[in-house]
Amino acid sequence: MTRHPGGTGAFVPAKTPSEVRPVWAAFRSQVVATPEATALVVGGVSLTYRELDHATAGLARLLWQHGLRPGRVVCVRTQQSALSVVAMLAALRTGATWAVLEPDLPVGRFEALCRDVDCAVVLSEGGDAVPVSALAAMPAPPTVVDAADLPLTRLVQAGQELPSDPYPPVPEQSPAYVAYTSGSTGVPKGVLVSRGQLAASISCRGPVYGTEHSVFLIALRLSFDGILGGMFWSLTGGHTLVLPDPRQLVRVAEFVRLAREHRVTHLFNIPSYYRAVLQDPGGLPDTLRLVVVGGEVCTPQLVGAHHERLPRTPIVNEYGPTETTIACTVETDPDPARDRVPIGRPWPGVRTLVLDERLREVPAGERGELYVGGSLVAIGYANQPARTAERFIADPHGRPGGRLYRTGDIASVDERGALHYHGRTDDQAKIRGTRIELGEIASVLESHPGVEQAVVLCEHAGQDEPQVIAFVLPTPGSGPPDASKLREHCRGRLVEQATPALFIPVDHMPLDRSTKADRAALRRLIPTHRQASGGTAGGDWSGHRLAVARIWAEVLGHSGSGPDDNFFAVGGSSMKVIDLHDRLDKRWPEALRVGELFDCITIAAQAQRIADRLGEPALGETYAPPATYEL
Template sequence: MTRDAGGTDRFVPADAPTEVRPVWAAFRSQVVRTPETTALIIGGISLTYRELDQASAGLAQLLWQHGLRPGRVVCVRTQQSALSVIAMLAALRTGSTWAVLEPDLPVGRFEALCRDTDCAVVLSEGDDAVPASVLSAMPAPPAVVDAAGLDPARLVEAGRELPTDPYPPVPEQSPAYVAYTSGSTGVPKGVMVGRDQFAASIGCRGPVYGTERSVFLIALRLSFDGILGGMFWSLTGGHTLVLPDPRQLVQVGQFTRLAREHRVTHLFNIPSYYRAVLQDPGGLPDTLRMVVVGGEECTPGMVAAHHERLPGVRFVNEYGPTETTIACTVETDPDPTGDRIPIGRPWPGTRALVLDERLREVPAGQRGELYVGGSLVALGYANQPALTAGRFVADPYGRPGGRLYRTGDITSVDERGTLHYHGRTDDQAKIRGARIELGEIASVLESHPGVAQAVVLCERAGQDEPQVIAFVLPTPGSGPPDASKLREHCRGRLVEQATPSLFVPVDPIPLDRSTKADRAALRRLIPAGRQASPGTAGGDWSGHRLAVGRIWAEVLGHSGSGPDDNFFAVGGSSMKVIDLHDRLDKRWPEALRVGELFDHVTIAAQARRIADHLGERAHGEEPAPPATYEL
């Protein structure tokens, strides 16, 4: 740490990386040092370091019997649970590679994993098993292990009886994990991260996260690589890791209750989720020492809200694409009075260069594209050498053979050496922590028989979260495709955040002078004041649904929502939830608390709650489980 001119402690990284210990060795040292300390809490299950080690040994043996070896991949296709974490540790233990792909992610990502890597084993469970049709189409399908019977307690017992690990040592340059992200051509791409890069990223965090005994709660799914920093910093440092189960993650009230129950000291969120956490009336515990955000742009307003609600709790903003191993820069204690929140300075051992189109460094204050070099640059994309060569380029400023990752992010560096983010150079965007490719969305839409061409934009209104808007040219002879049917077509093919919230029929697509889609002209076609009453979307509009639907249209700016659509899938955001609550509360005072809007996120569910509050019986509405806030 160093103190700046204003008297604020700030993290200033060293020029060289700190001493790096392999992640598996660091975890095992904690098993020896603090065997009875609680290592993991998730879904009502608590495991000590000794038990977590034994469980990973038991699962490693089982996966090895099914063909898992160094250089091969285990696909963890289970709901977030203790077993998911045990499987990741089992992969480290055997020298193999893990890839977490939860069952609700598009099956195309699993197919891409099997195409791009040597996937030996799939760990799946019950109704979430890999479709037989998908496996039968593969020339050499992986073995499928049913996780339903793999209780952590049984794995602990199995591991306790095993002798010393029989697994061969592997080079630290071997892949530790593969993280899948969207691809601009519609084909997902897998980022391969080496064990040494993973270890370097975890080893950087001590000077920022601190050395005191900690309890770290992370509001992310395991398929997001952003979870790995806090997760393995905890497991290699003798701390306690707390993870929400799927229900606790999507219901903010339960998440903050989890934080209070376990007296957490550290919290990691993506900014849009943290906005909702700050609104929860239950609040966070007084033990909290640090909040870390990452995964999408952090705004001054959110930092100001943090300081107002949690004075004295440190705030950290991390930045980094998946290709730079979790995060490559960090800003501690950002000032909320500025125009934007910096993305900070590089972690130790990392180099950040702001370059022009000829790979020349730009002067301080000027904008250029951010290139990242050093120990955190990933191995590349699995089975995609051309794409790897286009994004991982030779480093003209470093040692021979060094590489830079071309981020595609527009940044500037100020006179203090702090980086600032100014947007993208291409068609990528981040929404609620998920990186999406506009080209992938267009490709999926064009596979619909009613769409001849699609152009997709990601627009931000003020400081609100981005909104995905699709402009669709109907196929000849057909009318404008129904928005609800297009949205249904996107489900199962795209992650929730990538599903467009608004579909605008266009005939023809306007072109610019270079005959490309004229995006400026398309922006002018976005309906202003899109507050028409619902009805264009199908469904039952009886009871209070019509009134609630009209309020949704006012908040979202469009009328394309059906009674059973997820608010966050049709353009809603944590900031828009506040607006929605204000409007609903004016019409039906105290019928719904703001936190309940993260549990009941369909028009039908909200209408049902209003009817219950008024003592009415909602016509034709059967009770249904609360819907979810998608991460």
């Protein structure tokens, strides 16, 4: 049961399976009904429903010629673009499966995909996106198709010339996509979601998203499954989908300008990103009818800031692991006056249970582990039957044959029947909307020759959002490994959000009574007063560089950044960029614009830019930096 966000209080009944229309059929019906309506806008490229359909037909035929079939996968390893969306639709058209893995995602995820599924084709963007070494190790490597050879105009023309689709029908139980998440053993997990599960998730959204024609802007990348709800709700309902290109996504001011340019009516963000959007002086357009947040914890402070800035625009909070097909619960009217924002009530067709360790339901108000059942529970993990059996269990409270997904999230039900999130039972966390596994990070660090053991925590540490903090025990006979070298080791193996913001060397790993790493003792080692141990990367430290470095330390809460480290890889975020700009502007008024900080992302570059504007040298007398910046 869900409530319309407009405050009518009208509830809608759960849809029966017969009412759920297949996603591809729903899209095709919109092509017939509104062929000249704008379907997709990405990075300055605009396609009507007819053009999008023709481009999809042209690419589907090409991928089919390269061996794409039902049961096989096309890997979309391109930057976010109209072609990326066309490729996803082409997979639906042929009955095959898609997996989006942008080129900047770790190559380990691409290798895991090729290990776990039958990858037939890789749509690639340049030679570096698909390493030759990875392909050489495969007994039957996929065909690599260069996206540069596939201009949209040519695909549209090719699709116009095709008389009909030759593809056989596939059952709705067939996989639609595989989405990769972190794995606790260091091996990424591919979550398989069926066409029917995707359709069921999309069919739930009408009563919350509304029925009027909409322009939906989504602040996510296509590899993040949270994008799929608004994306396919738009494309199956005759609405307009607007997606930022990579540059527009990282530049909040450009993203907000995109919203104004297209007069968007619907907006999806992760909460940390939305905080920065609300602070943009340009402001969102007055056409906005609904804001949706999801992917991480939504706070009462954020809801309050939203109501203050957009008093007439409803905000809803969605929750759901990848294994429950995009989102499984929704809170349609969060109250900023309450202590916490609920994750809400289940979508139609979804069952949520809060159970104890013996799988018994706990009383209202008490905490237990959240289990999810119903039509949105995914197929399982690709090529990982043991892991699937561990997390997808038989439903002891439902009909025979039913399954529950064990989320690992601690939850409770309040007096109104709404679910509340209280953290994790394991070592998972979400950083800026991306789920990470602390065990995976530790495994990657322990593969470094200078690290004997690593323990990773996710802590607020006085910050406005969690930080990944790694405690590293050096290998015998070696000194503490350099933080910049450890950070470089993590790049290419971990997503940006999982790269530790802070490395703390220890001379021994404290143990608790069960001989496990004593996390409470490790937390006491986290530096206070916004200083950090662990050394500072080498390089020239003087003049503006040292001054900028001290400001970075104030913003990030640690001083472990080298002159050439990426701000976003050492704990920075879109929200912290605003804080960084405020502090830099106070020291050097109008020397830097906030938008420049999304391109100018290192201490060295920012110091040089400031020096250039002031007509001063960036470096003065060179000397070695202290172990920590004195704040």
